[in-house]
Amino acid sequence: MVRLPFIGECAMFEIERTSTNDAVRIPRTVWMLGFVSMFMDISSEIVHALLPLFLTGTLGASVAMVGLIDGVAEAAASITKVFSGYISDRIGKRKPLILLGYGLGALSKPLFAVAGSSGLVLAARFADRIGKGLRGAPRDALVADVTPTAIRGRAFGLRQSLDTIGAFVGPLVAIGLMALFLDDIRKVFWFAIIPGIVAVLLVLGGIEDRRLPEGAVEAPPPVRFGDLAQFSSRFWGVVAMGALFTMARFSEAFLILKTNSEGLPIMLAPMVLVVMNLVYSLGAYPAGVLSDRFSSRHLLIIGLLPLMAADLLLAMTSDLAIAFAGIALWGAHMAMTQGLMAKLVTDKSPPHLRGSAFGIFNLVSGIAMLLANVVAGTLWTSFGPSITFITSAAFAGATIVMLGLANANRALRA
Template structure:
């Protein structure tokens, strides 16, 4: 029997993710330096801003996922999320303080939360179960093309604008606006069920219908996220080892290149191999990355660690989305993705706050040693559960 084709809407969402990540990563690749060098903020402040922003995104994902289930439509919230993200971009070049950057990041991440759960639920809605791993892997891979294209563009723009970070930030607005157009013309909701098949509106109490399989996946996601703090710390580590400020976005280029090349094959492999095996290999890659970043001497070793960080992302991120989709009833998928992202976001807040405080108090090495320790504990727990 022939393998079904990946639906048009999944491809459209992939291109939307590509251009939004292109816009976001032009900014993100330079934001740690903008905060610490231009605005004089501490590394703990960088970690707090990233952690608070990601937690805000996760909280809004709960609301948007539940609302998309209740409405029976995903596209309106997806459009709202990408539209708000585009409107938040001008706040970055206009920022004169860390507080303004926090506000911009807050708006941008709320926008991400509004679109994230409905988008993932829509992918699950329109994709046959036997190719869901490929579908989530494809969207993740295209997202990551933007993820390495954005920092690469930032390097060229820094040269063009003589290291004027604010000027580079202004350019990032264009791809974000293009995303809104692509959602309008390229994304379609899943067909509505027939009148006799239409389920009752989702209520908050229905969350109790999410079974042990879903909560098990959520628990795994929490432990994973505690072991993986913001990529801003990778940028700061590389510049601390001698990478010129103008080339700092190359850190995210390297990470995203490995991530992008690996995401789709990892998703396809997840359709045929046990999920826990891939999750375990992802954790092994993260432990190795933390070891190189903690004790590596020189930029070559640091970039090897950054590449392993990207390999970890490729092996785990699309896979977790597939596991959530498989574990949740179709009418509760939006709510399930929202709850999963809430739990992961709170864990990301804790991880980034602790990482920033450790960096300021004990140095960069302590931050990556702690990350490797959490990853090792997660790997041991995964092996125990498998046994």
């Protein structure tokens, strides 16, 4: 077992080298949650792939407004995850909140098609992300609930991989529909409703809820101030680390705006998310397998290197081919870090507080995402895209240095 000091003694957490049992199969519920995520991501990414250009081109919004809308929406999702995680722990059920969250996500899609102002787009994004917040923490907690410890990394990696398949299929569908409807974005948005409905039906018919041991009694409400003491310093270290990772990575909307500013036609704008999410999908499951077999501390540092390289490429180039290489590296960073962070949250929190743990983690990360998006939008408007990406690279580099210093500190203590 290895101890890793992170941002002082109060944020100490332990990273363990784990062994994996290849004979253990990933539970059916995890597979079904992955397919539900896939269809909802197809629905969401049909919209999100075109939304930055819809806002700036059709509705005349500024890039700073794009950043603000994305930041507020993601922060709302993160705040909601705290309450949904708490409620799922309190009632001992995950599925009702998962269903409600995916249902709200599906119902929000028509609002994008009829939006006549950035205000209505903000309302639609807000509703969509509230749905994400309602389902996110209970869904991740359910994955942890039904999966043996030895294969948690690959279970989270599998769900993330299926989710991300939807995240590149959605933009491909958007490209085809844009060609069919001659760049009429509003008509494309209407088609996003269909995969959203499929996701809701899969939740209804395919997801089994957690099963408590016979005679088990649920713990007291976990989000009372005094109950936060049940979370160890190792868990809070993971939370702090997640915030730093998020500050180093703003919304993918800025990747779409970057390629469009370099000449990518509006009809092909969704290719940005296709490339990023294809790499993300292909890498998420192998990264999950590695996290089951090796210490996480080196994987976290390695996962930041592609992000920093991506930022530097995007800052320095006006060539679309190089920009897409940077976008692929961005996807590699996501694949290497997102499932690993979910595994760490699970490993460093009590089993009866997993929903609340994911809620708290996502709340802090959501606040960091809001700040990152507002900073990115302001820098883009004031100084241009190059400074925006250089700033992101600086955050990634600072995070690498902090993790490296923490490892050095640990070595000195050993």
